[in-house]
Amino acid sequence: MPATWSESVEKAPTGGGVGATSHASRSTYVPPHLRNRPPSASADPPPSATVSYAGTLAGNESQGQGGPAVGGFQSYGSRNDLSGGGLSRGGGGGGSGWNNRNGGWDRGREREANPFQNGVPEPEFAAQENLGINFDAYEDIPVETSGKDVPPPVNTFAEIDLGDALNMNIKRCKYVKPTPVQRHAIPISLAGRDLMACAQTGSGKTAAFCFPIISGILKSGQSAQRQPRMPRMAFPLALILSPTRELSIQIHEEARKFSYQTGVKVVVAYGGAPINQQLRELERGVDILVATPGRLVDLLERARVSLQNIRYLALDEADRMLDMGFEPQIRRIVQQMDMPPPGVRQTLLFSATFPKEIQRLAADFLSNYIFLAVGRVGSSTELILQRIEYVLETDKRSHLMDLLHAQRANGVQAKQALTLVFVETKKGADSLEHWLCINGFPATSIHGDRTQQEREYALRSFKSGKTPILVATDVAARGLDIPHVAHVINFDLPNDIDDYVHRIGRTGRAGKTGLATAFFNDSNASLAKSLADLMQESNQEVPAWLTRFAARSSFGGGRNRRGQGGGGRFGGRDFRKDSSYNRGGMDMYGGGNSGYNQSGGYGGGYGSAVTSAWD
DNA sequence: AAAAAAT
Structure with a gap:
């Protein structure tokens, strides 16, 4: 394990890997005369109502997207190497099929932009793209x-x-x-x-x-x-x-x-x-x-x-x-x-x-x-190095500055390792962004009070490395797959441990290592227990002071939602396994077998007896 | 308490 956080930032590979999104522009330009094209009289549907595979694809990037030319899709229809029958589905109803009158099959086929090519240029990363995916780490995921x-x-x-x-x-x-x-x-x-x-x-x-x-x-x-x-x-x-x-x-x-x-x-x-x-x-x-x-x-x-x-x-x-x-x-x-x-x-x-x-x-x-x-990709595989630091509210900015300066001194900034800084409020995001900028750190921000245009621009600017620091509220906490984030800083910790997991999950993507630093102080006491548990669970070094905090706050009722659902390395477990679920007299999964025996219209209307068993 | 999301 790296000795210092800055060392580990440096070591953290910055490739985006699997989920790297090249920023495809959503607006494929379509010339006005091709928009809302009425069904062409001569555009007869293909003779057979079969599979819509676009013919031979290998080395054929341009073919088949040459615009709306009538009859230009002969490659359709003949290939049927997938369908094992079953072309029709229940409730298709009359003329809503492939051969419908309005020639729907070739609608929207005008010049499909290549989604693999129109991304934000990322020259710095292109070479290492996908080379360092740690598949062994994936193997470990339960x-x-x-x-x-x-x-x-x-x-x-x-x-x-x-x-x-x-x-x-x-x-x-x-x-x-x-x-x-x-x-x-x-x-x-x-x-x-x-x-x-x-x-x-x-x-x-x-x-x-x-x-x-x-x-x-x-x-x-x-x-x-x-x-x-x-x-x-x-x-x-x-x-x-x-x-x-x-x-x-x-x-x-x-x-x-x-x-x-x-x-x-x-x-x-x-x-x-x-x-x-x-x-x-x-x-x-x-x-x-x-x-x-x-x-x-x-x-x-x-x-x-x-x-x-x-x-x-x-x-x-x-x-x-x-x-x-x-x-x-x-x-x-x-x-x-x-x-x-x-x-x-x-x-x-x-x-x-x-x-x-x-x-x-x-x-x-x-x-x-x-x-x-x-299992959680980050926590269970220890791909994310988590560090919790005790920082008073008044010291947060200068502490952040220390981190960023050290990062820059390590040449990390030059390599455009992206840093994502989470804050609690929209106002806080704005002011921190401004403060970073006037202190020589190119930053942008994303939160719900910014216009959609600003949000998308900020994300692009961040991804491209133009502003390698992004200050964000929880709008960016979940799901966003921003490649190359080497460091997530929880400037303000969330109140919910699940949010924390999501936030730090913005780094260590695609099997790569990452670093997550959090500023903790007394106002985060309610998170101490679950945070300490999570860190222990993912084999992180838990500071002694945090353990003490956790012990102190745990009987005060710090909300520990973890473990409640069978937790551990998983976000949840199949509640149908719980014996209490079968309490209501209906043994839906019983039969003594290992598998469930889901009979009796579970998918349809389940009985009220079952519903009550959940509460 | 804050954030997000339809206008």
């Missing part, structure tokens, strides 16, 4: 599955029949080997099973739910469907909900890479940005809609999106969404609109933790689901 008939995990992408087009994109992403969550979740999803997964971003879960969705859409042969009666309403096949705008943007960027040249259309919708452009994108056809809840509700109310064709529903960072008070919106979207019920659609629920509220959501949204828990 994984736990439970449920009925769990499909076995895979060890390579080659074992999974995702199809040529998707495989090509996996190669383009330089993914060599599936991460633990991918090894388990992909076979589960491909088998059509619902999934409740406890995993954090950084574990590779975006790909874990995107691959099966894209593959499934390709297999079904349905894409970008329209309803002739309602030309302005979009009918996505998959919906991905996430808590923050930036996370939605990021998922969209990744999903676009995965679906490049497959014909599968991914659209993102979120607030704070003009809705008109999003409406135009939707009108051009959408297979996978990535959205924040508020904007989606708006779109549903405007009748610009219908969920009746949804076959895949993925909820990312579900616990976060509930924390943010999105439950009413989410329930409205999932249960009160025209979304197909559980069992008809396939639902994938991702959450870092598995508290009661999420358990309820799982029971309501999922059908006969498989529970998957993946």
Whole structure:
């Protein structure tokens, strides 16, 4: 272990690795005369209603995206090496298929921008990209599955029949080997099973739910469907909900890479940005809609999106969404609109933790689901060196300055190792940013009072190394996969240990090491116990004073949410295992076997007796 | 107490 924090910053590899997002511009320019192109009379659909693989992809970057030329997609239709039948799904209903009248199959195929090429230039990092992914660290991550008939995990992408087009994109992403969550979740999803997964971003879960969705859409042969009666309403096949705008943007960027040249259309919708452009994108056809809840509700109310064709529903960072008070919106979207019920659609629920509220959501949204828990990437593998320092409120700025100066002296700044500084308040973020700037440290900030434009600009500026210090509120705490963050500084500690875990998870990404420094003082007493426990759990050196703090505050009722759910290295455990769950007389999982025996309409309406057993 | 998210 490195002797000093500055040494470890220096040693921390700065490659972004697996999740590195090249910043794809969301606005693919489409010349006005090609926008909202009416269905061309001569654009007859292909003769066979089969798979939409975009023909041969190898060494074929330009072919097949040469614009909307009529009849330019002969490569469609013939390849059917994936579909094992099952092209139609229940409830497709009449003319909503591939051969529908309005020629929906080639909608939105105008000039697909290459999502692999239009990123922010990152010359400093390009060379080491993906070279230092510590896959051994991934191997150590504990994984736990439970449920009925769990499909076995895979060890390579080659074992999974995702199809040529998707495989090509996996190669383009330089993914060599599936991460633990991918090894388990992909076979589960491909088998059509619902999934409740406890995993954090950084574990590779975006790909874990995107691959099966894209593959499934390709297999079904349905894409970008329209309803002739309602030309302005979009009918996505998959919906991905996430808590923050930036996370939605990021998922969209990744999903676009995965679906490049497959014909599968991914659209993102979120607030704070003009809705008109999003409406135009939707009108051009959408297979996978990535959205924040508020904007989606708006779109549903405007009748610009219908969920009746949804076959895949993925909820990312579900616990976060509930924390943010999105439950009413989410329930409205999932249960009160025209979304197909559980069992008809396939639902994938991702959450870092598995508290009661999420358990309820799982029971309501999922059908006969498989529970998957993946250990914390950072804590269980000790990839993140955590340091807690006792710093009085009044000393924080000068202490931060010391850290940054030492970092700079080590040449770290020159190498553009990015530093993410978390603060408690939006005001605090603004003033700290300003203070850093006037003291010679190029910094920017991201928080909810900044306009969406400013937020996205700040993120770009940070990622590119232009301002290698980003001051952030919790808007950036979860899910954001910012590559090359070498150092996370908790200038203000959060009140919740889960937030702490999320924050430090911004470093040590993709199996690389990182450093997390936190400023602790008396105002953080309530966090002492859980913080000390977490650090011990992840084999970090716990300062003696923190241990004393923890002992002092623990009987004072410091909220230790950890361990409550069976905790340990996992964010949660399958509550269905708890004997108390079966107390209500219905032995749903019994039978004496090791596996669950989920009979009796668990996915549909569970009895009230079961509901009461949760409380 | 603060943050996030639809206008």
